[in-house]
Amino acid sequence: MTALALWTWVAVGVLIVLPPVVFVLFLRDARKVFEDLTEHPAPPPPAEPE
Amino acid sequence: MGAAMTVWDIGIVLLYVVGIIGLGWAVSRRVSTFRDYFVAGGRMTAPLLVCTLVSTYYGLDVLLGSSEVAYQEGVVAWFAYARPYYVVILLAAFTVARRLRRYDFLSVPDIGAHFYGRGTQRVLAVASFLYSVPILGFMGLGIVLDVTLGVPFVWGVCLGALVAVVYTILGGLLADALTDTVQFTLMCVALGAATVIAAHGIGGVDVLRERLAPSFFHPTGTYPIWILVVFSAAALSALVEPAFYQRIFAAVSYRSIVVALLVGIVLWAAFDWAVTVMGMVARVEGIATEPRYALLTVAMRSLPAGAKGVFVASVLATSMSTVDSYLLISGGNLAYDLIRPSLRRPMDDRALLGLTRWMIGVSATVTIVLALFFQTVVSAWIFMSTTLVATALVPILGGLYLGRLATPMAGLAASLAGLLTALGYYVAIHSFGAFDPEWATQIWTIQAGGVEVSLWQEYALLFALPASFVAYLAGAAYDRGRQ
Numbered sequence: 123m124t125a126l127a128l129w130t131w132v133a134v135g136v137l138i139v140l141p142p143v144v145f146v147l148f149l150r151d152a153r154k155v156f157e158d159l160t161e162h163p164a165p166p167p168p169a170e171p172e
Numbered sequence: 173m174g175a176a177m178t179v180w181d182i183g184i185v186l187l188y189v190v191g192i193i194g195l196g197w198a199v200s201r202r203v204s205t206f207r208d209y210f211v212a213g214g215r216m217t218a219p220l221l222v223c224t225l226v227s228t229y230y231g232l233d234v235l236l237g238s239s240e241v242a243y244q245e246g247v248v249a250w251f252a253y254a255r256p257y258y259v260v261i262l263l264a265a266f267t268v269a270r271r272l273r274r275y276d277f278l279s280v281p282d283i284g285a286h287f288y289g290r291g292t293q294r295v296l297a298v299a300s301f302l303y304s305v306p307i308l309g310f311m312g313l314g315i316v317l318d319v320t321l322g323v324p325f326v327w328g329v330c331l332g333a334l335v336a337v338v339y340t341i342l343g344g345l346l347a348d349a350l351t352d353t354v355q356f357t358l359m360c361v362a363l364g365a366a367t368v369i370a371a372h373g374i375g376g377v378d379v380l381r382e383r384l385a386p387s388f389f390h391p392t393g394t395y396p397i398w399i400l401v402v403f404s405a406a407a408l409s410a411l412v413e414p415a416f417y418q419r420i421f422a423a424v425s426y427r428s429i430v431v432a433l434l435v436g437i438v439l440w441a442a443f444d445w446a447v448t449v450m451g452m453v454a455r456v457e458g459i460a461t462e463p464r465y466a467l468l469t470v471a472m473r474s475l476p477a478g479a480k481g482v483f484v485a486s487v488l489a490t491s492m493s494t495v496d497s498y499l500l501i502s503g504g505n506l507a508y509d510l511i512r513p514s515l516r517r518p519m520d521d522r523a524l525l526g527l528t529r530w531m532i533g534v535s536a537t538v539t540i541v542l543a544l545f546f547q548t549v550v551s552a553w554i555f556m557s558t559t560l561v562a563t564a565l566v567p568i569l570g571g572l573y574l575g576r577l578a579t580p581m582a583g584l585a586a587s588l589a590g591l592l593t594a595l596g597y598y599v600a601i602h603s604f605g606a607f608d609p610e611w612a613t614q615i616w617t618i619q620a621g622g623v624e625v626s627l628w629q630e631y632a633l634l635f636a637l638p639a640s641f642v643a644y645l646a647g648a649a650y651d652r653g654r655q
Contacts, residue, residue: 126389127377130367130449136442137364141357144435147219148353155215155346159202164213166521167206167278167508 181481182321188358188485189335192351192492196339199347206525209344210504211278211422216349221419221432223353226360226439227493228415235447235490236312239467242451245395246388249451252400254444256407258437264411265433271572272417273426279501280414280564281509287571288583290513295587297509299563300414303556304502305535309336309495310543316491319468320484329543332491337536340496340503341529345422348496355489360443362486365479366471367446370453373474377449383456402630405637409557412564414501499539503532554630555598562590562636566644577648585647590640597632605629 123131203209216224241249277283280300285293313332317323323331339347371377380388387394395403410416423429447467454466457473471483507528512519519527566586571578605616605627614629 124378124381126381129445130371130377133442133445133449134364134367136438137360137367137446140435140439140442141360144219144222145353145357148223151217151219152350152353155212155217155220156202158215159208159213159346162213163205164207165205167524168276 178477178480180478181484184478184481185321185485185488188488191354193335193339193342195350195354196342196347199343199350203344203346204522204525206508206521206528207278208346209525209528210500210508211418212344212346212349214422215424216419216422216428217424218428218431218435220349220353221423221428222435222439223356224349224493224497225416225419225432225436226443227352227356227490228348228419228497229413229436229440229494235467235487236315238444238447239451239454242448243455243466245393246384246452247391247448248393248395250444250448251391252393252395253403254440256404257410258441260407260410261416261433261437261440264416265430268411268569268572269420269429269433270426272420273423273429277417277421279421279504279509280412280417280568281505283568283571284564284583284587285513287578288567289580291580292567292583292587293509293513295584295591296564296567297505299560299587299591300509301502301505301535303560304414304498304505305539305542306495306498306502307539307542307556309491309498310539312491313488313495314543316468316484316487320472320480320487326544329540332488332495333536333540336492336495336499337533340499341532344528345418345500348493348500351496352493355486355493358482359486359490359493360439362483363443363446363450366475366483367449369479370450370470370474374453374456380449380452380456384452388452388455398634399628399630402628402633405633406554406557406561408565408633409561412560412568414505414560415497418497418501499532499535502535502539503528506531506534555632558632558636559591559594561633562594562640563587564590565637566590566640570644577644579648579651581651582644582647585650586640586644589643590636593639594632594636597635598629601627601629601632 205213207213212220238249238253241253272283275283275286277286279297281293281297284296310329310333313336314325314328317328317332318325321328339351343350374380374383392400419432420429423432450467450470454470457470468487472480475483507524507530511527511531512524564587567583570582570586601614601616605614607613608615611628616627618625618627
């Protein structure tokens with residue numbers, strides 16, 4: 123296998139395997155963030171500097 | 173295999189549109205404060221950051237632009253154009269991101285306000301707004317809907333903009349991140365699959381070696397050295413990128429930023445390489461189209477029914493994920509960075525949230541007008557990124573790392589000098605230069621002491637950045653002299 127073919131397969135592998143793994147981890151965290159948003163709204167931004 | 177879409181393909185695209193608007197609506201019911209809306213209340217974990225960073229930073233400019241360079245020049249698209257960004261992002265992860273986490277900033281102009289006062293804040297807000305209005309994204313939506321569904325360009329721009337505006341106004345950064353995640357997964361997997369199918373269609377990747385000229389496989393291609401320097405310098409935009417900064421401010425911890433950026437670099441590198449290969453495949457297939465449409469055309473030709481719909485949805489996703497993020501930032505620049513500080517009375521949180529939503533609508537309207545007005549997209553993008561880097565890089569890094577020199581006049585002088593030098597350079601090149609069809613750019617050729625010097629419009633940063641730095645030192649010296 124040439125370097126060109128090898129790196130293309132590596133890139134395709136990364137694109138097809140890594141995003142679904144991140145997506146599963148994302149779903150786990152998104153639920154916590156949703157609950158936190160409702161229960162603990164963030165404070166307002168700091169006042170303007172003079 | 174034809175390029176026409178079936179009912180199934182169109183159904184998949186519609187499902188995607190309904191899905192992202194539904195997500196925006198679901199988030200809007202839970203968001204009640206500006207900080208929750210604009211930076212997700214600082215709750216973004218590494219997986220959320222990976223999705224939103226990768227998809228936001230990679231829009232149609234990369235998808236169509238890099239495949240266009242690969243179609244014309246080969247692997248230089250990856251080595252000279254994309255790779256410097258990975259180095260700068262790595263640098264940003266371990267230096268600027270760590271330093272920024274010490275402060276309570278919500279936007280790039282906030283940094284100017286903190287270190288230098290309101291004057292610099294306003295100049296940075298204008299530069300950030302000019303950079304963030306997603307002209308290219310809107311034009312890309314028009315092009316994609318035209319090529320794939322036959323929707324007239326003007327209607328495509330308005331229709332795509334409407335969808336992006338609705339869910340961004342509803343849910344802010346969290347809706348943006350949630351939709352980015354779906355879009356990110358869709359665009360990566362679809363591009364990976366399309367690359368395999370397209371390469372298989374020409375008899376394998378190694379056929380590229382046999383059918384293309386050797387220069388296609390040279391890491392620097394046939395570009396002049398100064399253009400390669402400008403490509404590398406353009407990567408500095410990662411150090412002042414408003415969307416990048418917004419995600420640093422939105423992160424739950426510094427560790428989550430580093431993890432997200434390291435994973436992101438691996439994904440960006442894979443994405444860029446796949447796009448480069450697709451561009452070269454289009455060249456081998458002899459697709460006689462405008463180079464920037466090469467990737468879309470080769471995908472629509474080689475993919476089976478059903479897969480075309482997924483691919484079109486993923487290309488729309490690539491653009492939507494960029495458009496929504498920058499609409500949010502440009503709306504925030506108007507409401508939070510420009511209007512709020514100009515009011516005599518303090519603005520309460522709920523009013524600020526409402527104003528930001530209105531300003532997103534205003535930004536979208538301005539963008540539609542500009543998208544329909546500009547003809548040369550790439551030139552517009554280079555102009556916008558040059559303006560931002562020239563205006564913001566020196567004051568921001570100066571504020572973060574040159575504590576004693578960070579005086580009000582230093583920040584104001586540096587940002588104004590960078591902005592005005594960049595604008596002046598562009599005016600000069602377009603007044604005295606001419607369009608070069610070979611390189612597809614504006615060039616002003618002058619004779620200096622018997623030597624011929626070619627000034628490309630892309631060189632603006634090489635003049636504006638030193639001017640900004642000198643002005644910074646002069647402004648600091650002026651303030652110290654007055655003390």
